[in-house]
Amino acid sequence: DNEAMQRGRNLEGPVKERFMELYGDIFTLDYHPYGMYSRQDLPMLYATLDGVLVAIKRTVLNIGGEKMVVEEGDRVILEIKNPQPRSQQAFNAWAEMPTEYRYQAAQQMLCSGIEKHILVANLTGDFAEPDKYGFDMIYFCNSAESLADYTREIMETAPAFWDKVEHAQPIPVAIPDAGSGKVVAFSSEIVAGKIINNYEEVEAS
Numbered sequence: 704d705n706e707a708m709q710r711g712r713n714l715e716g717p718v719k720e721r722f723m724e725l726y727g728d729i730f731t732l733d734y735h736p737y738g739m740y741s742r743q744d745l746p747m748l749y750a751t752l753d754g755v756l757v758a759i760k761r762t763v764l765n766i767g768g769e770k771m772v773v774e775e776g777d778r779v780i781l782e783i784k785n786p787q788p789r790s791q792q793a794f795n796a797w798a799e800m801p802t803e804y805r806y807q808a809a810q811q812m813l814c815s816g817i818e819k820h821i822l823v824a825n826l827t828g829d830f831a832e833p834d835k836y837g838f839d840m841i842y843f844c845n846s847a848e849s850l851a852d853y854t855r856e857i858m859e860t861a862p863a864f865w866d867k868v869e870h871a872q873p874i875p876v877a878i879p880d881a882g883s884g885k886v887v888a889f890s891s892e893i894v895a896g897k898i899i900n901n902y903e904e905v906e907a908s
Contacts, residue, residue, distance in 0.1 A: 707787065710827070714785040718825045719754060721838055722781070729764065729773070730756035732781070740814040745858065747865035750814035754781040756821070767842035771819060779819040780811050787828040794830035800843040808845050809853035818847040 723732055734754040741749045758773040773779060784804065788794035800808075800822060808820045822843040826832075831839040847854065866872075892899045 711785045714825060715753060715783045718783050718823060718838065721836060722823055729762050730758055733757060742814055745861055747861055748810060748814055750811040752780055752811060753783045756781050769842050769844040771844040777819060778817045779821055780817050782822045784822060784824040785827055786824055788830050791830065797824060797826065797841060805850060805853050809850040810857055812847050813854050813857060820845040
């Protein structure tokens with residue numbers, strides 16, 4: 704646990720409440736704090752959800768420049784983030800949905816069977832521009848179709864990844880080198896009496 708995680712938990716409820724104040728005429732909210740979704744065919748994959756929105760009428764939803772068509776009865780995953788960018792570059796990165804959260808959204812849809820997803824990011828910190836309610840909320844709408852490539856990659860790589868975990872095999876960690884655009888993979892080899900790795904190479908990168 705860390706300060707950022709604690710802040711995220713503290714703000715999740717208020718952000719969710721504010722979202723429902725704005726869109727409660729379109730959705731009801733279903734939330735189970737200890738609910739977990741999994742797949743029988745990919746048992747290593749799980750997902751927890753911040754909430755499931757249930758549409759009470761047909762609507763062409765247009766939030767933050769993002770569009771989504773919901774039919775009555777449609778279920779939509781609601782994911783809440785409370786990032787605190789510490790630089791202008793980090794703040795500007797939120798012009799698009801960060802890649803790591805695209806993977807998370809794809810896995811949440813894959814495990815739950817729900818094919819629509821809304822990520823609400825409430826920006827906090829020096830670069831945020833909160834409204835009179837104290838929120839600086841941006842929205843990203845996703846569908847199983849729009850994240851199909853991420854879903855496919857998860858399904859193809861998760862079993863091999865988990866096999867390494869179960870057999871205590873070293874797992875390479877890919878680290879992008881911002882300078883060159885290349886990717887340096889951290890690797891290690893454990894032999895009797897010593898550990899061999901390329902940490903210096905990765906650190907230099």
